[in-house]
Amino acid sequence: MTSATGRPLLFLDVDGPLIPFGSPSGHPQTAAAVSSPSPGQGNPLLERLDPELGSRLLALGCRLVWATTWMEEANEVVSPRIGLPRLPVVEWPAPYTDEGPRDLHWKTRLLVEWADGRPFIWVDDEISAMDRLWVDAGHPGPSLLHRVDPTKGLVEADFSALTDWIRAVTPG
Template sequence: MGSPLVLLDVDGVLNPFERPHRGYRRHRCSPNGVTYKLWLNSRHGRMLLDLAQSAGAELAWASFWCDHANTWIAPKVGLPQLPFVPIPSFPGLGEGTTLGAWKVRHVVSWVERRPFVWFEDEPDVVECLANESGLADHLLVSVDPQIGLTEEHIERAGQWLAELSA
């Protein structure tokens, strides 16, 4: 079965769409030469590392940022370099898939049979994941993209992981 994974989205999760409180600072990130302005919270890394350590779980990126998250996001939130789900750029709605379905397809094939918690803000992902069969135990923690990841989300994940190992 393997140790559980804790999957992290970036936009809408670590980078809320608006600044929720003063713990967030503005950062400019320029993967591929395109500059994005992000709100990031330097406390998130500690919260996530504590969660993973207490549960014997492994953190990984599940974001279209892919490996760019290791360069541009990890140092600013206090995370080490993490493994990442390789998610190709979304081909567009014309290709007969939705953004959520595309992301779920790549995440599902990468996690294989490991249990996972996934912090995600995209409603389409929630719906598509619910339609997947053959997955190991998993918990999708829906995050409000206006607010981003909170202590409550971490607590919910921690409880679920504790029950999983019990």
């Protein structure tokens, strides 16, 4: 991975992979289950961000890209908390639409277009079998659609799977 163009893209979602919805009791919580913050206090879910995630993601050697409904806010709020620089952001059309085959995530087609044939990883908690089929049929380069358990977020086993795939598809 000597050039920026040769590095795989890593499309990164925030809610679920970086901000886990699990609770200390072991029962999952959703964003709606957490009380609204008082004005000026920010999003209480941000406390769940692991400050070590940024360095671990950078160490993968991929070109990191935000693929989240947080869009530019991910650069403003999430990146500084986990030690990431400003990242490119996939801009989603509004409203988010579910056009296409049943069970195809609304992000899938746009990520394939954004990748434009380059190797990519998509880390999200909402990836389905239909997304994998769509990417396999429509993306000429290597891809890994990696589903993260939203109750735990990115954990060691996820990083191992990402690292193994990167080693398998990158020369040297």
